[in-house]
Every structure is written in structure tokens, then in C-alpha cells.
Amino acid sequence: MKLLKGIWIGFWSGLVLGLLLKWIQSVTGEQVYTLLLNVDFIPVIGDVQWSEITEFVFHMIISLIIGVVFVYLAKRRNYSFGQLVIISLLMSAPFPFLYFLLSWLAINADVPAITDWGAFLYWVFAHLTYSLLVPILYKTFERKNAVSQ
Incomplete structure (x- = not known):
């Protein structure tokens, strides 16, 4: 159940x-x-002219992984919503710096x-939204599971 919940959270947040x-x-x-x-700087992968949809799938795979890791961390204890926000923000701390790295690496x-x-x-605004x-999605899915049980 953790895996599925993480995949759904990663899917919807990555899509947004x-x-x-x-x-x-x-x-x-x-x-x-x-x-x-953009993936043009990644060896082997960057040599291929990918479609926008395929590149979006690459982005979504990263988001799915983040969603699964978040759910795994969130399920370790009964965290409050505020604590979950802090966990998410800490996990997302590298995102602003990726702007500089990805801009610099682009070929x-x-x-x-x-x-x-x-x-x-x-x-930064878009990644903060993420x-x-x-x-929010985690708590939403938690409530839906509690209601259906």
C-alpha cells in the first residue's frame, strides 16, 4: 500500500x-x-532526440521515486501535517539549486x-508548489483510506 500511495502522490504532484x-x-x-x-547533458541518454512526452516521462519517474520515499518516511511515525510539510520541504531543499546546475549543464x-x-x-515557485x-496529497489519501476502511 505504501508503494501505491507513493506512486500516486508522485504522479499527481509531478503532473502538477x-x-x-x-x-x-x-x-x-x-x-x-x-x-x-532537458536531458541533453546525460551520457548516452542525451545523445538521443527524445519526444516531449518521453522527456516528461523521465521527469515523472523522478517524481514517482520522490513520492515513494516521502510515503516511506511519513509512515515511520504518526507525523502531524506541519511535520509532513517540513519533511517535504527538506526533501525538496535541493530543487532550487538544481536550477543552477541544470542551466549550467545544458548543452x-x-x-x-x-x-x-x-x-x-x-x-522556485513551481517547486515550492510541488x-x-x-x-496535502498524502493527507488526502490517508483520509480516503480511513473512510473506506
């Missing part, structure tokens, strides 16, 4: 993150969605510059 960044990119022109999906993709503070703020959505 991806769609939010795609929307931000379409409205502002900042290439934050492109940055999220051919049209991604924002490391010094593009507007794009960085959009990136980080807050994870414990």
Missing part, C-alpha cells in the same frame, strides 16, 4: 509541477519547462541562463 512550468513558459516565455525536461537546449533571476523565481502538494 510539469503542467505549471509548461503554463509559466507559455505565458512568460521563460524556458523553465524546457529546463525541467544544446534553449534553457534560462544561470543569472536569469525571473526564471529562477518561477522555478513540495506543498506532496503532504
